[in-house]
Amino acid sequence: MKAAIVESYRERPRLRDDWPEPSGDGERQVLAVRAAGLNPVDLHIASGRFYAGAPPTPYVPGREGVVELPDGGLAWSDQLDQRFGSLAERTLVDPALTVPLPRGLGEAQALCFGIAGIAAWCALERRAQLRPGERVLVLGAGGLVGQIGVQAARLLGAGRVVAASRRTAALERARALGADAGVAIPAADDWESFAAALRQAEPDGFDVVLDPVWGAPARAALENLASGGRLVQVGNAAAPEQPIAAGTLRGRVADVLGYTNFALPWPVKRGAFLRMCAEHLAGNLEAPYEEVPLDRIGEAWDRQRQGPAVKLVVRPHAS
């Protein structure tokens, strides 16, 4: 079958058209992939240095996809086999660990509410336990987690939502999606000027920070937590390490909460995914995507590394 193959860590995947098919077992079945969502985690895993491990090379990457079920219906899953992922014509998955797409929802749109959407939604709802009226700061607001995070904060009852991004266009878009204010993240690691800008945007401090970036922006955000505030650490798009002054945390009685989709029970993921699909169909939640053929996986992989500001949806079959 046609598949993208990670042949060695730290290299982008190569297209092969002679890759052996996976074989089903008792529970998992070989299902056709209709569309695959590309995510930063795919690149982290392919670096061979992901904190949660990586399959041995060679393997087919792609943690999430929309597959064709044996009854002909379409379903989303992020429970695909580690070695036969979604960036191929067929993958290996237990149909019980898939979620049928609601009627009227396209597969590319649905993928926006998969890994990225669930991280934004569940980080706010479950990990931060966001309460109605709270003040929320969303870092990396131009990324997929950030774009959905701004809207999820609103839908979950936040009183005020501030978006922060390096890109002016992303701040404008965040305002259109419901943010009350936007703050520019400086290009350099200048956390002090960013901290001052956040203070100006919200003098009383933030109750909750959704943080997919870490690095200097997270340091500035921590300096702007209200007493008892929570920062949910979701990703490190800006930097994997960042010194934080101990007094910053003690003085605010702050919580820094680690978050990973991997730790969510399947019914919780399923529920969050379906809630976002329903909010989208009701006109309350949107997320942009762009479709690319599997033949151009190398180019898509490079774009994902840069932060494409849209969900890149890879199509293994020409339509």
Ligand SMILES: NC(=O)c1ccc[n+]([C@@H]2O[C@H](COP(=O)([O-])OP(=O)(O)OC[C@H]3O[C@@H](n4cnc5c(N)ncnc54)[C@H](OP(=O)(O)O)[C@@H]3O)[C@@H](O)[C@H]2O)c1
């Ligand atoms: N823990 C989990 O379960 C989980 C699940 C999904 C994603 N994640 C992680 O969350 C992060 C975001 O995922 P995503 O799907 O939103 O990716 P994405 O769409 O590629 O967005 C990444 C965003 O990070 C921001 N960014 C990148 N470099 C930056 C820098 N040097 N300084 C400040 N901001 C920077 C940019 O935001 P602006 O465009 O606004 O500047 C960029 O758009 C990734 O690290 C990913 O691995 C974790």
